[in-house]
Amino acid sequence: MGSSAMSSEPFRVGLLGFGTVGSAFAELLEQRAEEIERFNGRRPVISGVLTRTQGSFEEILAGADLLVELIGGIEPAREYLLTAMNAGKDVVSANKKLLSHHGEELFETARERGVRLRFEAAVAGAVPVVRVLEESLSATPIERIHGIVNGTTNFILTEMTRGSSYAEALAEAQRSGYAEADPSDDVSGRDAAAKMAILARLAFGTPVHLNDVCYEGIEHLHGDDLEYAREFGLGLKLVGTAERRQGGLSVHVHPTFLYSGHPLAAISGSFNAVTVESGTITEITLSGPGAGGLQTASAVLGDVVSVMTGGARPPAPPLPLAIIEDVESAFYVHLDVADRPGVLAAVTQVLYEQGVSIKSVVQRGMGEAARLVMVTHPVLESSLRAVIKRVGEFDFVRSTPRAIRVIEEEFV
């Protein structure tokens, strides 16, 4: 211990939860305490730990300058954070589920009490996107955010691109520790949707609940789609998007094709990345490890230091902005059809009637059947869904048509 430790009081951190992230956080804090004290004047120490079997919340709260919540889930995490903030304590949390359901209540309490609520680790693991949005880009009018914010699904899609089936890729993700025994929150897109709700709130200042985010997972993707898409120069990612549209805000998560010039196209394995677009900055991309105890703990400790140095402000009040659901996008469309005259003309007629125009198309015969794969120009999702429904009713269509979004922008 350095001699300066005697010169000021330690900074007492009450730790709620001592699992994967909590235990890594406690270890990292101990390793880094001296260095933090050197530039900050106070030495952070863990003043109490709460788990299901040890510690008393009331005692930990009374004896701490700041609480770190690493329990997860809604209750009792919500109750503990509200109680701590109402008692005038700053708090740090990595809890995306809680923030995407009760963010406004927590932000409101932090604002009312004039305390800090930090949550860097709730969004993209070790990627410091929260701080960049709140501080570095706070004067930038953001137009759009795209994010690969779930490492498990990015790992699975990377494996599928290399030729694995969905089931093989999922099994490999579980073997390597990237996917949990029950991966449903990840593969359904729900985890990414929760993170996009939090990011959208930060970037656009308007309340976004998980229920406002339309999401679709990767469970129904076919290896075929990845193969065909390669012919168009496209790669597949689970992309979350939050963007200004028609005077409102649209937030959604879908499997999405990207051209190779898009910064997210290169993000592989379990990494996360977030792209921020604005007229003033063009595009900024942040990327790094998406999860893991130590990586997450490092983001949590960064939040603690930020509070210690007074760098973070209480959250700003919300702005009203409508949530828009029907937005334009380009689409990849895959049709299995009978190989006979008139098929292409019939499909083209439906596209024409819905105002959908085609950017590129590949048709391949396979005996009696043919595959018709195309990429459209941007079209309202409702028009594209109408095309899929009508085309699916033709007797020459052999299986349910598939449509996947395509992001057209490239930043090269």
Ligand SMILES: NC(=O)c1ccc[n+]([C@@H]2O[C@H](COP(=O)([O-])OP(=O)(O)OC[C@H]3O[C@@H](n4cnc5c(N)ncnc54)[C@H](OP(=O)(O)O)[C@@H]3O)[C@@H](O)[C@H]2O)c1
């Ligand atoms: N793991 C990651 O890579 C990662 C990445 C980003 C964000 N996060 C977030 O970090 C948070 C913690 O995740 P984790 O993976 O560390 O979870 P975990 O390993 O399951 O640990 C949870 C801890 O909370 C304690 N706990 C559970 N219910 C409690 C209750 N009612 N009262 C008091 N303590 C309770 C558990 O106590 P016992 O020890 O007694 O069971 C355990 O110590 C979650 O919000 C998660 O979403 C995790």
